[in-house]
Amino acid sequence: xYELTQPPSVSVSPRQTASITCSxxxxxxxxxxxxxxxxGQSPVxxxxxxxxxxxxxxxxxxxxxxxxxxTLTISGTQAIDEADYYCQAWDSSTxxxxxxxxxxxxx
Amino acid sequence: xxxxxxxxxxxxxxxxxLRLSCAASGFTFGTYWxxxxxxxxxxxxxxxxxxRGDGRYILYADSxxxxxxxxxxxxxxxxxxxxxxxxPEDTAVYYCVREDDWTGDYWGRGTxxxxxx
Numbered sequence: 001x002y003e004l005t006q007p008p009s010v011s012v013s014p015r016q017t018a019s020i021t022c023s024x025x026x027x028x029x030x031x032x033x034x035x036x037x038x039x040g041q042s043p044v045x046x047x048x049x050x051x052x053x054x055x056x057x058x059x060x061x062x063x064x065x066x067x068x069x070x071t072l073t074i075s076g077t078q079a080i081d082e083a084d085y086y087c088q089a090w091d092s093s094t095x096x097x098x099x100x101x102x103x104x105x106x107x
Numbered sequence: 108x109x110x111x112x113x114x115x116x117x118x119x120x121x122x123x124x125l126r127l128s129c130a131a132s133g134f135t136f137g138t139y140w141x142x143x144x145x146x147x148x149x150x151x152x153x154x155x156x157x158x159r160g161d162g163r164y165i166l167y168a169d170s171x172x173x174x175x176x177x178x179x180x181x182x183x184x185x186x187x188x189x190x191x192x193x194x195p196e197d198t199a200v201y202y203c204v205r206e207d208d209w210t211g212d213y214w215g216r217g218t219x220x221x222x223x224x
Contacts, residue, residue: 001169033210035152042202042217043152048210086152090209095166096142096154 004087004099011105018074020102022087025068030089032070034063038083047072074104082106109133109213111203116218123193127218129186129203137161137181140206143188145199146217155201156188193222
């Protein structure tokens with residue numbers, strides 16, 4: 001079965017840039033989405049189709065996907081961005097596969 | 108505005124059954140693929156099932172195949188998940204998710220299923 005690997009945690013200072021990676025075999029050939037989940041809340045889509053941002057999601061969230069690695073970048077990180085972030089890959093063979101999640105801490 | 112509201116969760120004994128519902132509003136329900144995704148306490152997201160808008164194409168994760176049945180009633184704008192032969196490892200919050208543009212664009216608030224004796 002297809003697997004996605006994320007770092008368990010990422011720490012970032014306020015107003016700095018946080019980068020969260022997601023690795024998988026030939027991931028660059030698949031669509032990747034990213035979800036933000038805060039404690040006690042449902043996941044919220046922040047990036048889809050590798051680099052598209054849903055309406056209402058701040059411009060500081062961006063995504064890329066190439067080779068075996070997708071990256072979610074949070075520029076000018078704010079305290080409200082502290083959350084768990086999950087990548088998800090999609091294609092006809094993998095369907096919805098999630099990474100294990102990355103806890104982003106804003107120090 | 109899109110709303111997805113799950114219900115039907117609760118405490119059930121191992122080997123028991125439960126039926127979850129997801130009431131959808133704010134969009135043309137019958138034209139969208141829908142998913143169930145679950146999350147065990149303190150754990151990550153796990154995909155469970157996918158169902159086409161007309162209800163004729165269904166996929167399940169291996170972990171629930173043969174035990175769970177997904178269905179929908181487009182006249183009632185409702186998605187269902189019939190869960191049989193429940194196991195302790197099925198304990199989780201179950202989310203109803205709408206699929207659009209190859210992603211899960213809207214998620215419900217979830218309903219908690221606890222399988223325990």
